[in-house]
Ligand code: TRP
């Protein structure tokens with residue numbers, strides 16, 4: 022199975038996807054690190070992660086961490102897009118600095134859009150909505166891929182580390198794929214990784230995405246690792262961790278750097294560790310715990326960065342994966358098909374009309390529904406409660422239970438959702454009008 026970021030597949034079996042791609046489950050153990058865990062976490066909308074532990078370390082230690090997201094300026098912003106922003110805003114409030122890439126290169130490369138139109142849509146449709154949803158412009162930036170030279174530079178350097186077979190294996194590219202399309206994932210990897218090149222340096226970067234973006238995450242993680250000078254692996258034969266220096270230049274000096282870091286963290290002693298300059302390796306003599314591995318990796322990345330020849334050493338980014346909302350018509354939500362979703366700029370009457378017409382998990386007749394109950398798991402109206410409008414978890418539980426028992430009928434259920442959604446939209450649209458002033462503050466000039 023292959024995931025296609027530009028395809029139209031709706032992924033249904035999230036558990037299977039997670040297992041197949043080695044994504045870890047995201048549960049209470051992960052989200053409890055936040056004082057006020059977001060409903061999207063508690064309700065299981067965010068179902069998986071890679072390396073979230075690094076983020077949790079930073080949150081606990083009050084160390085710097087960042088959130089990176091990108092927007093494809095291809096149409097209007099709908100409730101499905103809102104969900105990611107809600108997560109980003111919650112992370113900003115929990116201490117992360119936020120970076121938003123406008124994927125204008127990707128819009129041109131993969132969708133054939135003009136740069137001008139991409140720019141206009143990005144501001145009107147996305148940036149204004151992001152601000153209205155609570156993104157603080159003081160600790161966030163929005164930049165354009167095509168304008169940020171350091172992203173383009175980094176993408177070019179990454180291109181020297183990746184070959185066509187890797188890209189084909191990840192994305193299924195074939196002979197007639199345009200080169201711009203092949204470049205787009207390298208630019209996205211540069212988006213994600215360039216964040217660590219600022220003053221705050223190597224640090225955990227969380228990228229909240231849907232599984233469709235996972236190939237990009239895997240690519241960015243592989244590139245980050247290939248960029249590092251040190252490798253840290255568990256060696257079966259030695260029953261312990263081994264640190265190796267890549268390449269053949271300056272090996273003794275790099276081993277000195279590593280030893281200084283190990284001393285600093287109190288991992289073994291110079292006499293207890295086995296250093297072999299000829300093989301460019303230090304055997305640590307024991308297995309490290311997960312936290313030790315992450316602390317060592319971060320400290321090594323900082324030390325590599327201080328040596329400086331390759332620019333910044335990049336930590337592998339972390340990611341979370343969320344479920345998608347189903348369209349109101351029962352198929353995929355899409356900006357280009359207005360009836361599939363509610364847009365943040367929809368007139369409240371229009372939004373009401375769309376929701377009232379939505380498909381449901383209900384039965385053919387009211388009588389049957391009262392007798393047999395309905396199925397919230399296949400119902401876009403239920404998803405609207407789950408992702409957005411349920412006041413609290415008790416409210417959601419009540420919707421769920423009364424739906425299944427047959428006490429709740431779809432007409433009334435939709436009306437109740439509308440009663441929550443319409444005031445939200447009104448208020449949001451007022452905030453949007455006020456957000457115009459903050460656009461200049463949040464949009465970066467390069
Ligand atoms: N490819 C993403 C999309 O289609 C947009 C994007 C560009 C992105 N750069 C990113 C997402 C960096 C996350 C991180 O929506």
Ligand code: SF4
Pocket residue numbers: 381382383395396397400401402403420424425429430431432434435
């Ligand atoms: Fe969906 Fe509500 Fe009908 Fe249940 S009662 S199927 S949640 S619309």
